[in-house]
Structure formats: C-alpha cells, structure tokens
Amino acid sequence: MKNNFWPALGFLSPALLVILVTIVFPFGYAFFLSFHKWNLKYRDTPFVGFKNYSRILGSETFWEIVGTTAVFCVLSVFLIMTIGYLIALLLNEEFWGRGMLRALLLVPWAIPEVVNGILWKWLLDPSFGILNRILMKIGLIEEYHSWLNSMPSAMFSVIVAYVWTHVPLAALIILAGLQSISKEVKEAALVDGAGIFDRLILITTPLLRPVLVVVLMFETIFALKVFDIIYVLTGGGPGRATTVLGWQIYSRTFTNLAFGRGSALAMLLGLLTLIVAVLYFKYLNKEED
Amino acid sequence: MGITYQIFGMRPDKLFNRLLVYGGSVVVLFYILGPFLWLVSSSFQPEQNLLDRDGSLFPTEWDFTAYRELLTGFLYDASSGIPYQARIFLRSMLNSLIVAGGVAVLSILIGSVAAYPLARMKFKGRNFLMFFILGTRLIPAIALAVPFYLMVKAVGMNDRLETLIVINLSFILPYVIWLLQAYYRSIPMELEEAARIDGCSRLGTLFRIILPLSLPGMVSTGILAFLLSWGDFFFALILTQSQSSFTSTVVASMFATDVDVKYVSIICAGVLSVIPPVSFALIFQRYIMSGLLSGAAKG
Amino acid sequence: MKKIIFALLGGITLTVFLVGTIHAKGLKMTGWPYQPDTVTENLGVFTAQSGIGAEFLPIPSDSYHDKMVSDFATGTGFDLVYVRDNFLAEWASAGWLHPIQDMPGFDQYRKDLSQASIDQLSVDGKVYGLPYYAGMMSFAYNADHLKSAGISAPPKTWDELLAQAKKIKAAGISNKPIALQLKKGNYIVISLEVIAAGFGGTMFDSKHNPVFQKKGSAFWKALAWTRKGLKAGLIDEASLSSGDHDVVNMLSAGSHTFTIVADYNLKAMNDPEKSKNAGKFKIGLIPGDGNTRSGTTSYVRLYSITADAKDKAAAWKLLQFLGGRDANNEYFVAKKWALNFGLGFAQLPLYEDPDVRSSLGKWTNPDVMAEQSKYSVNRGYRFLPYFSDWQTETWAELQEMLMGDDDLGNDLEKLAVAWEDLKN
Known part of the structure; x- marks a missing residue:
C-alpha cells in the first residue's frame, strides 16, 4: 500500500504544482483576513479571533440566507441533473442531425454573462418581455406577470435562467460517460432483453455512477456559489427572497469593503460545500475498495 | 422475437423509439435554442424595435450595422466613427481563444496524468488528496480576487494572457482531474491488468491503454475546460487592463456605460461569442463518438 | 489528434509572444467606457498642449467599482480615475485619492464652482477632484x-x-x-x-x-x-x-x-x-x-488623482485640463461633453455660454432644469x-x-x- 505513495505523487506533481503555486497565497490571505476586522475604509485592522465567525453564525439573517441557498441549490441541481441526463440519453442515440444538436447544446453556456443577463431580463420583462406575450397568446396567463418581483416566481425565474445555462455542462459530461459504457449496456440488454426503462435503471445508471456522482458534485458546488444570475436579475430581492450566500459574500466584500467578514463568510461557504462534497462521495460513490 | 408486422418498414418498437428520439430532439432543440433565437433575432434589428411592445418576434427591418462594426472594426481607427469597443472586439475574441484553448490543452495534458493514480492506484491519503484538489475550488472567486491580484502584481504579470491562462488553469484543473478519474474508472480493470502482465510500466499502461480508451471523456473534458475559461468574466475583469489582454466577455460588457447602453452591440457580441465553442465541439465531436469499441480494437 | 494538439500548442505560444504588451509612457487614466474615443482625443489635445503623454484604459461600467477597489487595495498603476460621488467618501477615507485643495492654482475653481458643488467634491473638508459631469x-x-x-x-x-x-x-x-x-x-x-x-x-x-x-x-x-x-x-x-x-x-x-x-x-x-x-x-x-x-x-461624476500617482504635478495638470481650464484658460473638455454629448456640468461659467444653452434645448428644457436645481437638497x-x-x-x-x-x-x-x- 505504502510503496504506491511516491509514484502516485509523481503522477500528480505537475497538477499539484499549478494548484499550489496559485492557490496557497490567496487562500492563506483570505483565511488570515477572516480573523481580522478588516475593512478597507478604515486604517485600523485589529485581530478579532473568531468574532467574525461568531457574529455570522449568531445572526438570523445568515440562517435565512443559508435556507434560501439550499432551496436554490436543491431545485436547480435536481433540474440540471434530470434534464441533463435526459438530453444525454437522447444524444446517445443514433439519429440524423445529432452531431449538430450536440454542438448546439453548448450554446447556452457559451453566451457571455452580460449578454445572458440582458437575455433573461428582457425575456422576463413585465411590459415588453416575450414570455408574457407567448403565455398570454396560448392562454396560460390572463394578464402580464411581473416575474421577478414576487415570490415564488422570482426564485423560480432565477432557477430557470440558471438551469438553462448549466444543463449543457451536465449533459456533455454525462454523454461522454454514456459513450464509454455503451458496449456493456448493449451486451447486457441483448442478454436479458430488457426494455428501455429497465435498462436505464438497472444497467445504465449503476454503470454510470462514477460520472453521475462527479456531475452531481460539480453542479452542487456551482449552485452553492451562485452569484451572477442573481446579480443581474433580482439583486437578491424582492426583499431578501433570492439573497444567497454568494450574493452576500459579494455585498460584504465589495459593497461594504468588509473583507474580514466577507472572507469569514467565504470560508464558511467553502466548508459547507466541502461537507456536502464529502457526503456525496461517501454515500454515493460506494466502491470496491 | 415473435413480431413480424411492420409500419413504414419498421417494427413497432423500433418506430416508437424513432418517434421518441425525433420528438425529443425537437423539444431539446426548442429548449436550448428558444432563448438564443430571441438573441439572434434581436441582433439583426435596429435598437428602437427591441423595445416595441407589439413588435414581431422576427426582424421586420434588417440592420447589420452592429455585426459589421464588430467584425470589421479592427481594420479601422477612431476617425471611422466605429466605437472603440467594436474595434477591439475581434482582438478580444482572439485573446479569449488563446486563453480558453491554452487552458483546455494544458489542463488535459496535466490532468490526464494526475487522474491516473487517483483512479487506479491504491495509496495512503488518496481521498485526502482528491478532496484537497477539489477543496481549492470551493471558496468563491470573489473572496480571492484581491489576494490574486496582489500576487499577480507582485510578480509583474498583470495584464497578460499567460496570467489568465495560469489562473484559469488552476481553477479548472480540479474539475478536469475529478472528471477524468471518473472516466478512467469506467474502463475495465482486466485490460490494464493484461498489459501489466505483459510487462508494461504504469506510465506505459496509462499511455497505451487508458488514454486511448478514455478519448471520448478526454475530449469532452477538454471542451468543458474550454467552455469554463471561455465564459470567465471575473478573472478577466480583475487581471486585464488593456486591449492586449481584454477577453471578449470583458469587451462585450463595455458596451454598457454609466450614461447609455448599446444593447444591439452587446447582443451581437453574445451571438458571435457562441461561434468558437460550438465550432470546436463540431470539429472534435467525432472523438466523443468514437467510444470504447474502436479504442479497444486498436488497443 | 496529436498533430492537432501540437498545432494548437504551437499557435498559442507564438501568439502569446506576438501579443506581448506594449504600454505607452506617461499618465494613465481609467474610467467607465463612455465614448472612449472622445476621451482619447481629448488626451491627445492635452499632450499637444503640455507635452505630457496620457492614455485612457477603460473598465466595464457595471464592474467599475469592484475592479477599482481590487486595484486600489493592491496598489494602483493609474494616475487619474473617474469617481462616482457615491464612492467618494469610501475611496477618500480608504486613503486611495489625493486631495487637491493645496495644489497650485486650485483657488480659481472655488470661484468657478458653487459651494454646493465643492461640497460634493469634498470629504472632511478636503477636496478630492474636479467635475466630469454633474446634474x-x-x-x-x-x-x-x-x-x-x-x-x-x-x-x-x-x-x-x-x-x-x-x-x-x-x-x-x-x-x-x-x-x-x-x-x-x-x-x-x-x-x-x-x-x-x-x-x-x-x-x-x-x-x-x-x-x-x-x-x-x-x-x-x-x-x-x-x-x-x-x-x-x-x-x-x-x-x-x-x-x-x-x-x-x-x-x-x-x-x-x-x-x-x-x-x-x-x-x-x-x-x-x-x-x-x-x-x-x-x-x-x-x-x-x-x-x-x-x-x-444632485449627483456629480468627478476626476480624481490617485494617492499612488507618481508624478502628482503632471496628474494635476491633466486633472485641470479635464475638469477645469485647459492651457488656453477654457473649459474645453467640459464644454465638449455638454455640446456634443449633452452631459450636464457644474462649472458655472458654462451656464453663460450661448452654444451650451442652445444645445441643451434640443433634448431637454434648460429653464426647468435651472428651476429644478434650486430645489436640490x-x-x-x-x-x-x-x-x-x-x-x-x-x-x-x-x-x-x-x-x-x-x-x-x-x-x-x-x-x-x-x-x-x-x-x-
């Protein structure tokens, strides 16, 4: 067992070098700041120990924001995984035009942030947005709805926009996984003559588990840190209804210049994400070793 | 197989399958491209039509000015009246391509080697190392912007594309490594064991067995790395300050100023930004499709 | 596959070398990218008048504050920056901006600006800049x-x-x-x-x-x-x-x-x-x-000299050219913004300027604006x-x-x- 350590490290060394060189200082710096009252507006930056952390953990608002983040994360990751898996299964079939469709799949992700903001803001606009017009035409709504300014439609709109950009990533990764197991799936299906759905649940999904766990983990990490789409669409509003941790970290650090508090929040979010990742790994990635 | 009758020359279950596939494709196409079509349609309209409440979803008047300015702007100077942002846009696309391409290639080179021991070798501290690698990515970039900037300035590397490549690489590598080790795991162990018995070294098995077999995974991971850095706005914003290193996400956002917003130009920039990643995917996708069968035959 | 990768790698290295950064010597100014060509053109006039080089490097508007905060916190390379009045107190108390009330010739601007405008440019009794546009x-x-x-x-x-x-x-x-x-x-x-x-x-x-x-x-x-x-x-x-x-x-x-x-x-x-x-x-x-x-x-957008600017005297010259009087003793830049782009101003002498008055009339009502300004709190x-x-x-x-x-x-x-x- 032990004799493998050094060869393994040899394989890993270029990657570790890149990561360590770039991350150790910034991470250490942020960690250091989180134990100080460090606001760029004031010269005085005293060491305060765990005070930043205790103030955050003791505030009601923080737990409310954690709740909002959890709701956002669970819903959007669920949707991304489901839609992503379905799209990947479809693109794994052979049909005319699938090459083009596979490439076009990347479109939502490739649109720059600022354009995405305009796109969704205008689609959802209550007075000249297209969504209202279409829904009205097919008779789903009776009057123009102001999607971003009441709950739960504000949260739902943000999730829809977010899911749309993230589905390509999930679908792409799952699709590649499907490609590498397609032979086993076909063989197994030939042997027991299983139907489409049995095949999916009994054969494909278990074989794909390592890849699915990784996608699930990535999407959870991304969703827990979400910031951009909230920034453009709702600014965390109405009230605090869509204020998530990523937004709160941004507003602490860049609006208040309270880098101490902001870093402490970031550390807590990092820790939370790590716990979730480890739990996924432990319970979903059961392995032979 | 007792069924003998056919519809349109196909067995009913096969026909059902086809209907499902084509029906599904239409739905997916609509879902993925619906919002994007609005962008494309808007990009050809004069700006005042965008705000028209009762306007048509499709352009009634065609206006190509914004595209022409973005695509040919680099040929002109300030006296042409073409806005500065449009004149540097194509250059910024090239910068984005260099960064995203560089990150994709480097992350696959480094990541494919790093993922091997995590997938195939048993050693003490393996899980710790895996989470250490991922853990570096769990703190939001916003909280690290200032220390990153400090570090980059200290080594005199501000406003350079190399810096963007390295920073993006370090943020994307953890994902690449995690993904590749997952793909490696789905390759049957027997193939590798056979090679080892034949006297192949670990490095040899990696290059002769694992890498060819996980080509689809590697290509998709490369596309992923490309996309992640293609979409990066935050690091590009913080670490660039002149047109020699502005990326297209930064330049696209420059069409909005404190006083006015050039919506059509932003939208056109968005539509153009989609072209490189999609064409890359088109070029490389035969490798995603090649799959295990062809790989195993060669191996 | 290998060939493609090598070609890509080669291409990247080559381009990175070719794209190597060349920066002009002289003053560096940043701000949001409103009409960057006009700004550069103005800076050209300044260079012709003073012999001091100057370059404008814009930053996206929406992210201007965040980028500048990161830049200041790590030691900025810019000599002059645009400032929105709502960040002024923050940037001044952080020590990022250089006060100008003791610069030679500042006193003439006390005459040309109303006390209310001076107050808007000041924090704790120190003046931190001259107006870019106001309203x-x-x-x-x-x-x-x-x-x-x-x-x-x-x-x-x-x-x-x-x-x-x-x-x-x-x-x-x-x-x-x-x-x-x-x-x-x-x-x-x-x-x-x-x-x-x-x-x-x-x-x-x-x-x-x-x-x-x-x-x-x-x-x-x-x-x-x-x-x-x-x-x-x-x-x-x-x-x-x-x-x-x-x-x-x-x-x-x-x-x-x-x-x-x-x-x-x-x-x-x-x-x-x-x-x-x-x-x-x-x-x-x-x-x-x-x-x-x-x-x-009321609001004001101003130009300020950064605390890190190396040549404060040159920066003060540029600041005056942009927000104050140029070498010919005229409000060249502020007048240009008002005439060609309709931006408001705080420099009192411009209110008397007939060109400026007639130009404003095209898209707004100068009389209502003048009356409205009386009610500013x-x-x-x-x-x-x-x-x-x-x-x-x-x-x-x-x-x-x-x-x-x-x-x-x-x-x-x-x-x-x-x-x-x-x-x-």
Whole structure:
C-alpha cells in the first residue's frame, strides 16, 4: 500500500504544482483576513479571533440566507441533473442531425454573462418581455406577470435562467460517460432483453455512477456559489427572497469593503460545500475498495 | 422475437423509439435554442424595435450595422466613427481563444496524468488528496480576487494572457482531474491488468491503454475546460487592463456605460461569442463518438 | 489528434509572444467606457498642449467599482480615475485619492464652482477632484400619454401624480404608469431620497442624526406614498427589480408614463435610434407635497488623482485640463461633453455660454432644469464612511417595507438603531 505513495505523487506533481503555486497565497490571505476586522475604509485592522465567525453564525439573517441557498441549490441541481441526463440519453442515440444538436447544446453556456443577463431580463420583462406575450397568446396567463418581483416566481425565474445555462455542462459530461459504457449496456440488454426503462435503471445508471456522482458534485458546488444570475436579475430581492450566500459574500466584500467578514463568510461557504462534497462521495460513490 | 408486422418498414418498437428520439430532439432543440433565437433575432434589428411592445418576434427591418462594426472594426481607427469597443472586439475574441484553448490543452495534458493514480492506484491519503484538489475550488472567486491580484502584481504579470491562462488553469484543473478519474474508472480493470502482465510500466499502461480508451471523456473534458475559461468574466475583469489582454466577455460588457447602453452591440457580441465553442465541439465531436469499441480494437 | 494538439500548442505560444504588451509612457487614466474615443482625443489635445503623454484604459461600467477597489487595495498603476460621488467618501477615507485643495492654482475653481458643488467634491473638508459631469435627478414623463388622458399639465404634488396615474390607467393608456428605480442597491435609497426631498426633507439632519424614523418625517411619507402607489398598481412592481437603464427602457417602450431619472437619461429616451417614442418625453419638476414645491438630489461624476500617482504635478495638470481650464484658460473638455454629448456640468461659467444653452434645448428644457436645481437638497451624511455600510443593510428592509403591510415605525426605528451602532 505504502510503496504506491511516491509514484502516485509523481503522477500528480505537475497538477499539484499549478494548484499550489496559485492557490496557497490567496487562500492563506483570505483565511488570515477572516480573523481580522478588516475593512478597507478604515486604517485600523485589529485581530478579532473568531468574532467574525461568531457574529455570522449568531445572526438570523445568515440562517435565512443559508435556507434560501439550499432551496436554490436543491431545485436547480435536481433540474440540471434530470434534464441533463435526459438530453444525454437522447444524444446517445443514433439519429440524423445529432452531431449538430450536440454542438448546439453548448450554446447556452457559451453566451457571455452580460449578454445572458440582458437575455433573461428582457425575456422576463413585465411590459415588453416575450414570455408574457407567448403565455398570454396560448392562454396560460390572463394578464402580464411581473416575474421577478414576487415570490415564488422570482426564485423560480432565477432557477430557470440558471438551469438553462448549466444543463449543457451536465449533459456533455454525462454523454461522454454514456459513450464509454455503451458496449456493456448493449451486451447486457441483448442478454436479458430488457426494455428501455429497465435498462436505464438497472444497467445504465449503476454503470454510470462514477460520472453521475462527479456531475452531481460539480453542479452542487456551482449552485452553492451562485452569484451572477442573481446579480443581474433580482439583486437578491424582492426583499431578501433570492439573497444567497454568494450574493452576500459579494455585498460584504465589495459593497461594504468588509473583507474580514466577507472572507469569514467565504470560508464558511467553502466548508459547507466541502461537507456536502464529502457526503456525496461517501454515500454515493460506494466502491470496491 | 415473435413480431413480424411492420409500419413504414419498421417494427413497432423500433418506430416508437424513432418517434421518441425525433420528438425529443425537437423539444431539446426548442429548449436550448428558444432563448438564443430571441438573441439572434434581436441582433439583426435596429435598437428602437427591441423595445416595441407589439413588435414581431422576427426582424421586420434588417440592420447589420452592429455585426459589421464588430467584425470589421479592427481594420479601422477612431476617425471611422466605429466605437472603440467594436474595434477591439475581434482582438478580444482572439485573446479569449488563446486563453480558453491554452487552458483546455494544458489542463488535459496535466490532468490526464494526475487522474491516473487517483483512479487506479491504491495509496495512503488518496481521498485526502482528491478532496484537497477539489477543496481549492470551493471558496468563491470573489473572496480571492484581491489576494490574486496582489500576487499577480507582485510578480509583474498583470495584464497578460499567460496570467489568465495560469489562473484559469488552476481553477479548472480540479474539475478536469475529478472528471477524468471518473472516466478512467469506467474502463475495465482486466485490460490494464493484461498489459501489466505483459510487462508494461504504469506510465506505459496509462499511455497505451487508458488514454486511448478514455478519448471520448478526454475530449469532452477538454471542451468543458474550454467552455469554463471561455465564459470567465471575473478573472478577466480583475487581471486585464488593456486591449492586449481584454477577453471578449470583458469587451462585450463595455458596451454598457454609466450614461447609455448599446444593447444591439452587446447582443451581437453574445451571438458571435457562441461561434468558437460550438465550432470546436463540431470539429472534435467525432472523438466523443468514437467510444470504447474502436479504442479497444486498436488497443 | 496529436498533430492537432501540437498545432494548437504551437499557435498559442507564438501568439502569446506576438501579443506581448506594449504600454505607452506617461499618465494613465481609467474610467467607465463612455465614448472612449472622445476621451482619447481629448488626451491627445492635452499632450499637444503640455507635452505630457496620457492614455485612457477603460473598465466595464457595471464592474467599475469592484475592479477599482481590487486595484486600489493592491496598489494602483493609474494616475487619474473617474469617481462616482457615491464612492467618494469610501475611496477618500480608504486613503486611495489625493486631495487637491493645496495644489497650485486650485483657488480659481472655488470661484468657478458653487459651494454646493465643492461640497460634493469634498470629504472632511478636503477636496478630492474636479467635475466630469454633474446634474440632478429629474422627473420625466410621456407628454403624449398625458394628452390622450386629457391631462393638461404634469403633476405638482405626489397625490396629484397618483391621481393622474389613475386616470391614465383607467383610460387604458398604461397599465401601471409609474416606473421607479427601486432595485436593491443604490437605486432604491436614491429614489426614496428624491421622493423625500419632494416631501420637504432628508433622511438625516445637518448633524447626521437620523430623522427618517420620526413619525411624519419626509422619508416616512415617501415610503408610505410609494407603498400606496405599489398597492394600487399605479407604480409598477417591476420597479423593485429596475435600475436606471431599466426605467429608461420602460418609458422608451411606451408602456409607462412617469419616472424619476438622472437628467441625462432623458437624452436616451428622446433618441430616435433607441426609442420609437422618441420626442414624446418631457422633463418636469419633481412633485412636492403642497407645502414644498419640489425637491431633488444632485449627483456629480468627478476626476480624481490617485494617492499612488507618481508624478502628482503632471496628474494635476491633466486633472485641470479635464475638469477645469485647459492651457488656453477654457473649459474645453467640459464644454465638449455638454455640446456634443449633452452631459450636464457644474462649472458655472458654462451656464453663460450661448452654444451650451442652445444645445441643451434640443433634448431637454434648460429653464426647468435651472428651476429644478434650486430645489436640490444637501445630503452631507452620504460622505460619512459608514453610510455605505448602513445603506447595504437597508436595501432588503426597504423593499420589504414597500411590499408589506406592517407599521413602518418599528422597521424604521431598527434602521435608526443600526445607524447609531455604526456611528459609535
């Protein structure tokens, strides 16, 4: 067992070098700041120990924001995984035009942030947005709805926009996984003559588990840190209804210049994400070793 | 197989399958491209039509000015009246391509080697190392912007594309490594064991067995790395300050100023930004499709 | 495959070398990318006049504050920067800007700028810059909508505004006629400050003690009025996610009748390239409450010298060229912005300039603007460093007050307590 350590490290060394060189200082710096009252507006930056952390953990608002983040994360990751898996299964079939469709799949992700903001803001606009017009035409709504300014439609709109950009990533990764197991799936299906759905649940999904766990983990990490789409669409509003941790970290650090508090929040979010990742790994990635 | 009758020359279950596939494709196409079509349609309209409440979803008047300015702007100077942002846009696309391409290639080179021991070798501290690698990515970039900037300035590397490549690489590598080790795991162990018995070294098995077999995974991971850095706005914003290193996400956002917003130009920039990643995917996708069968035959 | 990778790698290395950065020597200035070519052209004139090189390197508007904060915190390479008045206190108290009141020749600008303008450029008695453009929040309306609803003049009071909105709504001209900037961020606080100014007051007294929480205060009335308008469907609830560009779009689309925006926004609304309803928008006085005729807040965007600038004397020369007088003793740059781009100004001599007056008349009404400027209220509390800390906490609370039915007193009292806490 032990004799493998050094060869393994040899394989890993270029990657570790890149990561360590770039991350150790910034991470250490942020960690250091989180134990100080460090606001760029004031010269005085005293060491305060765990005070930043205790103030955050003791505030009601923080737990409310954690709740909002959890709701956002669970819903959007669920949707991304489901839609992503379905799209990947479809693109794994052979049909005319699938090459083009596979490439076009990347479109939502490739649109720059600022354009995405305009796109969704205008689609959802209550007075000249297209969504209202279409829904009205097919008779789903009776009057123009102001999607971003009441709950739960504000949260739902943000999730829809977010899911749309993230589905390509999930679908792409799952699709590649499907490609590498397609032979086993076909063989197994030939042997027991299983139907489409049995095949999916009994054969494909278990074989794909390592890849699915990784996608699930990535999407959870991304969703827990979400910031951009909230920034453009709702600014965390109405009230605090869509204020998530990523937004709160941004507003602490860049609006208040309270880098101490902001870093402490970031550390807590990092820790939370790590716990979730480890739990996924432990319970979903059961392995032979 | 007792069924003998056919519809349109196909067995009913096969026909059902086809209907499902084509029906599904239409739905997916609509879902993925619906919002994007609005962008494309808007990009050809004069700006005042965008705000028209009762306007048509499709352009009634065609206006190509914004595209022409973005695509040919680099040929002109300030006296042409073409806005500065449009004149540097194509250059910024090239910068984005260099960064995203560089990150994709480097992350696959480094990541494919790093993922091997995590997938195939048993050693003490393996899980710790895996989470250490991922853990570096769990703190939001916003909280690290200032220390990153400090570090980059200290080594005199501000406003350079190399810096963007390295920073993006370090943020994307953890994902690449995690993904590749997952793909490696789905390759049957027997193939590798056979090679080892034949006297192949670990490095040899990696290059002769694992890498060819996980080509689809590697290509998709490369596309992923490309996309992640293609979409990066935050690091590009913080670490660039002149047109020699502005990326297209930064330049696209420059069409909005404190006083006015050039919506059509932003939208056109968005539509153009989609072209490189999609064409890359088109070029490389035969490798995603090649799959295990062809790989195993060669191996 | 291998070949492709090698070709890619080779291409990348080669281009990285070719793209190697070349920077001009001389002063470096940054700001948001409004008309960067004109800025560069101006800098060329400066170089011709002074022999000092200067370069403009813009940063995206939306991220300007965040990028500059990171830049300052790590030692900036810029000599001159644009500053929005709402960051001035923050940047000055962080020690990032260089005060200019002791620079040679500064005193002439005390003459050319009103005391109110000087106050807006100052923190703790030190002056930190000269104006790039300036103006105030103003009331804009769609004159066609008013006409079709049979309304002869824009509203004089807040109550009349709601009454007119009701009439317009009833006539089916606009479903929710009033659009305000109530998005979380600076927007919501500034909008409520303007409305409060129309009710005859500010949030804090001249000694920076909170008065907004007192029953019957102007701010309290402003909140109550806005809440009433939202409940009645006369103020569009989309306001809660709208900023300046959003309300400009809402009016330009012809779907809304009234708004409160910075004066220059009227130009975009009346620009036929941007709006099908161009030409219909007029500027009016911000409503009052019967006792107070009107009220508004003013804003200024300024140029400042950074504390890290190496050659302060050269930077001061450039600062004067841009925000003050050039080598020919003229307000060359400010006049150009006013004439060619319709930006407002604070330099008093420009008000007398006939070219500037006639140019403004094309898209706004200089007389209404001049009258509106008389009602501008002083907001010295905005220049306290902890104001920004306090206001971030208020955004969500204010939105919740606007959407809720609770008594405003308790919630406002909490905000007042938070202010006192920060003060100590």
